[in-house]
Amino acid sequence: MKTLTEAGITEEALARLANCPIPRLKEIMTSLTRHLHEFAREVSLTPTEWEAGIEFLTEVGHITDEKRQEFILLSDTLGLSAMVDIIANRARDNDWTESSLLGPFFRNGAPKFPNDADISDGAAGEKLIVSGQVLSHGGKPIARATVDTWQASADGMYDLQQPHRDEMKLRGRFQTDDDGRFRFRTVRPSSYPVPADGPVGRMLRALGRHPYRPAHLHFMFAARGYRTLTTALYLAGDRYLDSDAVFGAKESLVVRAEPALSSNVKAGAIDFRFILREV
Amino acid sequence: MKTLTEAGITEEALARLANCPIPRLKEIMTSLTRHLHEFAREVSLTPTEWEAGIEFLTEVGHITDEKRQEFILLSDTLGLSAMVDIIANRARDNDWTESSLLGPFFRNGAPKFPNDADISDGAAGEKLIVSGQVLSHGGKPIARATVDTWQASADGMYDLQQPHRDEMKLRGRFQTDDDGRFRFRTVRPSSYPVPADGPVGRMLRALGRHPYRPAHLHFMFAARGYRTLTTALYLAGDRYLDSDAVFGAKESLVVRAEPALSSNVKAGAIDFRFILREV
Numbered sequence: 338m339k340t341l342t343e344a345g346i347t348e349e350a351l352a353r354l355a356n357c358p359i360p361r362l363k364e365i366m367t368s369l370t371r372h373l374h375e376f377a378r379e380v381s382l383t384p385t386e387w388e389a390g391i392e393f394l395t396e397v398g399h400i401t402d403e404k405r406q407e408f409i410l411l412s413d414t415l416g417l418s419a420m421v422d423i424i425a426n427r428a429r430d431n432d433w434t435e436s437s438l439l440g441p442f443f444r445n446g447a448p449k450f451p452n453d454a455d456i457s458d459g460a461a462g463e464k465l466i467v468s469g470q471v472l473s474h475g476g477k478p479i480a481r482a483t484v485d486t487w488q489a490s491a492d493g494m495y496d497l498q499q500p501h502r503d504e505m506k507l508r509g510r511f512q513t514d515d516d517g518r519f520r521f522r523t524v525r526p527s528s529y530p531v532p533a534d535g536p537v538g539r540m541l542r543a544l545g546r547h548p549y550r551p552a553h554l555h556f557m558f559a560a561r562g563y564r565t566l567t568t569a570l571y572l573a574g575d576r577y578l579d580s581d582a583v584f585g586a587k588e589s590l591v592v593r594a595e596p597a598l599s600s601n602v603k604a605g606a607i608d609f610r611f612i613l614r615e616v
Numbered sequence: 617m618k619t620l621t622e623a624g625i626t627e628e629a630l631a632r633l634a635n636c637p638i639p640r641l642k643e644i645m646t647s648l649t650r651h652l653h654e655f656a657r658e659v660s661l662t663p664t665e666w667e668a669g670i671e672f673l674t675e676v677g678h679i680t681d682e683k684r685q686e687f688i689l690l691s692d693t694l695g696l697s698a699m700v701d702i703i704a705n706r707a708r709d710n711d712w713t714e715s716s717l718l719g720p721f722f723r724n725g726a727p728k729f730p731n732d733a734d735i736s737d738g739a740a741g742e743k744l745i746v747s748g749q750v751l752s753h754g755g756k757p758i759a760r761a762t763v764d765t766w767q768a769s770a771d772g773m774y775d776l777q778q779p780h781r782d783e784m785k786l787r788g789r790f791q792t793d794d795d796g797r798f799r800f801r802t803v804r805p806s807s808y809p810v811p812a813d814g815p816v817g818r819m820l821r822a823l824g825r826h827p828y829r830p831a832h833l834h835f836m837f838a839a840r841g842y843r844t845l846t847t848a849l850y851l852a853g854d855r856y857l858d859s860d861a862v863f864g865a866k867e868s869l870v871v872r873a874e875p876a877l878s879s880n881v882k883a884g885a886i887d888f889r890f891i892l893r894e895v
Contacts, residue, residue, distance in 0.1 A: 338857055338858055338865070338867045338870065340866065340867050340868075341698060341702065341863060341866060342702065343699065343702050343703065343706075346695050346698050346699050346702060346863060347695070347699070349695065349863060350694065350695035350863065353823070353825055353859070354823060354824075354825075355824075356823075356824035356825070357822070357823045357824045358824055359822065362822060362823065363823075364659055365659050365661070365665065366823060368655050368658045368659045369655055369694075370694055370695065372651040372652070372654060372655040372658075373651070373694060373696055374695065374696065374699050375651060376647050376648055376651040377696060377699045377700055377703065378699065378703065379647045379651075380643055380644050380647045380648075381703050381706075382644070382699075382700055382703060383700070383703075383704060384700055384701070384704050386644065387691070387696075387697070387700045391685070391687050391688055391691065394673070394676075394677065394687050395677065395680050395685070395687055397673075397677060398673065398674065398676060398677010398678060398680055398687070399677060399678075399680075401674050401677055401678075406670070406674070408670050408673050408674055408677070409670055412666070412670065415629065415648075415649055415652060416625050416626070416628065416629035416649065416653065417652055417653070417656060417666075418666070419620060419625050420622065420625050420626070420653050420656045420657065420661075421656060421661055421662070421663055421666045422663070423620065423621065423622050423625060424622065424656065424657065424660050424661060424662075425662060425663050427622075427660075543636070543638065543641060544632070544633060544635075544636045544641065544642075544645060545633075545634075545635035545636045545637055546632055546633075546635070578617055579617055580632070584620060584625060584628060584629065586617070587619065587620060588617045588619050589619070591617065
C-alpha cells in the first residue's frame with residue numbers, strides 16, 4: 338500500500354484517471370487535478386481555509402436559480418470566462434471583429450423591429466443613434482443578417498432586473514438591409530455593478546475590487562455561412578473601461594458617441610463595422 | 617487601454633488583487649487565479665466545456681443541503697481533502713498517529729458509554745472487539761481523554777443513511793481509563809460506496825472510477841494539552857484499501873482483526889496505540 342505524501346497524493350489522484358474511457362475528459366481532469374493540488378500545496382491551504390472555500394461554493398450554489406447564475410458571475414469576475422472567450426477566438430486574425438462575453442442578460446425571442454425603430458420605449462436618458470454595417474472578411478456586405486441587441490438603461494439596469502421582469506425593454510432583433518446595414522434609436526446605457534448582494538459581491542469587497550462594468554451595448558450577429566458573433570460595443574470615456582469587473586471590455590470594441598447631425602433632437606451617434614468570420 | 621491576450625488576461629486578473637487588504641487572502645487568490653487560468657489555457661477549454669463545468673457545479677450546489685455536502689464529496693474524490701489533511705500534518709514526525717478524513721458522518725453529542733460497552737445495539741454482523749491506548753509522544757498514557765468513534769454497519773451504512781436517521785447507531789463517546797485505555801464491542805464495518813446518485817457519482821462513472829471506501833472505524837481524540845486527532849483505522853484485507861475513492865486510507869492506520877481469545881463468542885479483535893501531539 339502506498340504512503341500518500343504531498344507529491345504522492347497527486348500522483349495517485351492522476352493514476353485513478355487511467356481507466357477514463359473519454360480521452361478529452363481524461364485530459365481535462367488530469368490538468369484540473371494537477372492545478373487544484375498544486376494550488377493547495379503552493380499556499381499551504383489550511384483546513385479552516387478549505388472549509389471557508391466549501392462554504393463559499395455552497396452559498397454560490399444555493400443563490401443560483403433560473404434567474405441568477407452566481408457560478409457564471411464567479412467565473413466572470415475571476416477572468417475565467419474572458420479567458421475561455423479569448424481561447425475560443427485564438428485563430429482569428431485582426432480582421433474579424435472581436436467577441437465579448439454573452440453575459441447573463443441575453444434573452445431569446447426579443448421583439449423584432451424594423452430599421453430606425455426606437456427600442457427605448459420612452460425610457461429616460463441621453464438619446465443615442467446606433468448604426469452598423471455587417472461585412473464579410475473580404476468587405477462584402479452581409480444582407481439579411483439577424484442582429485440581436487440588448488443593453489442596460491441610463492440607470493444601469495436591464496429589463497430582467499426590473500420589478501416587471503417579463504417585459505422586454507431596451508432589446509430587440511433587427512435585420513440588415515441590402516447593404517448589410519442596420520440602425521436603431523435608443524438611450525445611452527450606463528455603467529452598472531454586477532449583482533453584488535451575494536457571495537461573489539462579498540468576495541469582490543474582500544478583495545478590494547469594485548463590481549462595475551463600463552457602459553456597453555450587447556450584440557449577437559447570425560447569418561448563414563458565418564459564425565455567430567457575440568460581442569459588445571463599449572462607450573469611450575467610461576471610467577470603468579480599464580477595470581471592467583468581468584474583463585469583457587476590449588480596446589477594439591470601444592466606440593465614441595459623436596453628436597448626431599441628422600437628428601432633430603440632441604443625440605449621440607455611434608457607428609461600427611462588424612466583420613463576421615466564414616464558417 | 618490594455619488589449620487582453622491569453623497571457624494579458626491573467627496578468628490583469630492578478631493586478632486587480634493589488635488593493636486586497638488581507639494579505640493571506642491576496643496570496644490565496646493569486647495562486648488560485650493563476651492556476652485556474654493556466655488550467656483553461658493548458659487544455660484549451662472550449663465554451664461548451666466551460667458551460668458543462670458551470671452546470672456541473674450548479675448541480676453540486678443544488679443537491680447540497682444540511683444532510684448532504686456534495687462539494688466536500690467532490691473535494692474528497694479529487695484528492696483535495698486528503699491533500700489539505702497531509703499539508704496540515706506536515707510538521708509531524710513518524711511518532712504521532714496519522715490523521716484521516718473526518719468525512720460527512722461525524723455527529724456531535726453521540727451517546728456516552730462506559731468502557732466495554734457494545735455500541736452495535738444488536739446490529740447484524742461479525743463481532744468485533746476494539747481496544748486502544750491513547751499515549752503522549754513520550755509514551756505516557758493519557759487518562760480521561762475523550763474518544764469519539766463512529767462507523768458503518770456490516771451493510772456499509774451509517775445511521776445517518778438509515779430511514780430513522782435521528783437514531784444514533786454504531787457510534788459512541790468513551791473516556792480513557794487511568795492507563796489511557798478504552799475498549800468497546802461492535803460489529804465489523806463493511807466497505808461502502810460514497811453517495812453516488814448525484815453529480816459526483818456521475819463524475820466518478822464518467823472517469824471509470826469506483827465509489828468505494830475500504831472498511832474503517834472513525835475516531836476523534838480530545839484531551840487537554842493535546843491537539844485533537846481525527847483519524848480512522850482501516851481493516852487489513854479490504855479490496856479497496858489501495859483505491860479508496862476519497863484517498864483517506866493510510867498504511868500506518870491499517871489494522872488486522874485477530875481472533876479474540878478472551879471472548880466467549882466468535883469475534884475479531886483489533887488493538888491500536890494512538891499517539892497524540894502536544895499543543
